[in-house]
Amino acid sequence: MxxxxxxxxxxxxxxxxxxxxxxxxxxxxxxxxxxxxxxxxxxxxxxxxxxxxxxxxxxxxxxxxxINRPNSRNKVPQGALLIPLLGRVNAGAPAESLEYKEGEVCISSTLAPDCPPENLFALRVQGESMRDLGIYEGDIVIVAQTAVKPRSGDIVVALLQGGEVTVKSFFPKTQGRIELRPANPEYNVQIYPASEVSIQGRVIELRRKY
Structure with missing residues (x-):
């Protein structure tokens, strides 16, 4: 060498x-x-x-x-696990989904005890439409994919028809519609037919680097 x-x-x-x-x-x-x-x-x-x-x-x-330090990324503390960081999610207008793996995030294994580790992932936030709920540009959200439908008011990652993804508060509406509500008065509420929205998971934790 x-x-x-x-x-x-x-x-x-x-x-x-x-x-x-x-x-x-x-x-x-x-x-x-x-x-x-x-x-x-x-x-x-x-x-x-x-x-x-x-x-x-x-x-x-x-x-x-x-290459020569294969264990450098395997130093996971006891009681923790690594989940994939899958690109960016928009907290403004919907943005195209970035599915490639950007890295990994270390979380506590007790954060979502009822959710298998393979159903946990992280996304980096762009935009400030969720500002008033304390979610800012550059934050990382930890997301749990579960079979349980989100409750009214849950913050979710939603995949829209056409492959666009966004993070918003979830509110079911009548006549098979879904409201994706921002937390910033500068942004408009988005209402879609339920058939055009696939909830990818519920935000369960927020990470911020100071």
């Missing part, structure tokens, strides 16, 4: 610590900000680390994976 420079070692350590802490890889911009260097310099270091068989990456965001 080719010798690593001090800067390359530092970058590898930062990536590993970030993976363990956040459950996903850092972006090039986050690495650059941490070391106060240009993104072009980060790209050069990442290419060198790829040549030295220390990591792999693709053109997708947060795709860095460490």
């Amino acid at each position: 080719k010798t690593l420079t001090e800067k390359q070692k530092n970058i590898l350590e930062f990536i590993e610590e970030f993976l363990d802490r956040e459950g996903m890889a850092p972006t090039v911009y986050e690495i650059a900000a941490h070391f106060d260097i240009k993104t072009s310099t980060v790209f050069a270091h990442l290419r060198a680390l790829q040549r030295k068989k220390q990591l792999s990456r693709s053109s997708k965001a947060r795709s860095i994976s460490l």
Whole structure:
């Protein structure tokens, strides 16, 4: 194995610590900000680390994976589990669903005791239509997929006809309709035929990075 420079070692350590802490890889911009260097310099270091068989990456965001430290992402505390972070969900107008896995989020195994781990996932919020309920841009919502229908007022992730997804408060209406209500007066209430809405899960927890 080719010798690593001090800067390359530092970058590898930062990536590993970030993976363990956040459950996903850092972006090039986050690495650059941490070391106060240009993104072009980060790209050069990442290419060198790829040549030295220390990591792999693709053109997708947060795709860095460490090769020689396979256990770095398996440090799950006792009583916890990792769930997938599946892209972004819009908290404004509906946005196209991003189904690819962005990373992982560590949660308590007791958070949803009646929901199998494979039915739990996380989504990152865009927009501020749920602002008045304390859900802001960049927050991560933990979502449970259950066979139980959501109750009136539950915050849900809804998949709309055409593959669009949004997070809103759920209110059943008469004549087979569903109201998806924002928590921001700047946004309009959305009403759809129930046949055009598939509830993907109920939001059970909110994560925010300060």
